[in-house]
Amino acid sequence: MQVGGKSQTTWQPLGWTGASGGGRVGERRWRLVDVAASAGISTQQVRNYLADGLLPPAGRTPSGYRMFTERHVRALAVARRMAEGHGWARTREVLAAVHRGELPAALAALDAGHAELDRERAEIARVLGAFETVLDSPAAAVPRRDARIGVVAAQVGVRTSQLRLWEQRGLLRPHRQRGTGYRVYDVAEWRAAQVVALLRRGGYPFDIITAVLDELRSTGRPDRVRAELARREQDLHARSLRRLRGSAALSDYLAETVPAGTH
Incomplete structure (x- = not known):
């Protein structure tokens, strides 16, 4: 692909044939209702996820019905796990980039999410240090x-x-x-x-x-300030772990779908 006069290579998921295809050869086909049932959500939510780029493009049957594969089911599970730690806005940004074949953009958005927690952790430490200065x-x-x-x-x-x-x-x-x-x-x-x-x-x-x-x-009261800052720090630890688990799920998903040498 030519971008700005320069050649730019984009990766495509392994074995994926695009919106007009049906995924990998011989792969199990899923109905829309079954994809929704796999995550306990409505079929309309699946359509929304598909429109937002949270799921890879879905092929169509000759009669016009969408064709889903196990990769869609996997992407749906990854999206929901990521949302627990990164939130839906960040998850949409990351997975939409993944499914467009823009891996660098996806990784940049992911890194930004982890950096936010680092800044928040540093701020709590600085506020606590300043507060202790006041008390001492x-x-x-x-x-x-x-x-x-x-x-x-x-x-x-x-x-x-x-x-x-x-x-x-x-x-x-x-x-x-x-x-x-x-x-x-x-x-x-x-x-x-x-x-x-x-x-x-x-x-x-x-x-x-x-x-x-x-x-x-x-x-x-000073003791309440200490308690509140400690509570926020514990909440931050919990969110950091959830974000880590979401990133790990994405890493596994990329390992399954991104060609070797591009990740």
Whole structure:
């Protein structure tokens, strides 16, 4: 095939004869209803999977009925296993590329899915590290009444302009005093200003600081923050294993259908 003046080779599944063919010679034919029954889904769902590229092209009988083979049944099982770990959107992207004969695109999409988990795992670790930094620091005295921006800035050790900048970024949420319009920080926002100042001095980026503040504001208690982060980490481990099993199913499927030397 010529693409942009250059020759480009695409692979085709072993023994597959395309949409007008019926699969491998002598291979068992499956009815649409039987393919659906193999996965416990409706025949319309099978049609949808076929249209989305989750299944390889299906041949037609002389009378116009679709012809399915064991490869369709195998692809259906792989799609459902992949969806458990990668989600349907990613699964459609990967398998559609596989069935178009675009293996590099399929692998790139698969790699992107695993990379997402790696980034999420790193973020949890960074948030937990930032949170531990907050807990390990000596607690500064916080008054039991509201304070204006100048008092808070002096206590936290930054300029008032810095507090305003953090407010613009959504990190701080002081309210306005009636009549004067002055910024007023309650106890919670005073502590939030301390957290931001501490983490900024520690070199943490704003996205991590935002995550720490969100956790503290949503739970209100440090032990709950730890528990929530631990729960997310365990959930991530479980999703990672499901994604790995989905990728393994795809690997087996490719080994059965992609010619040797192309994978």
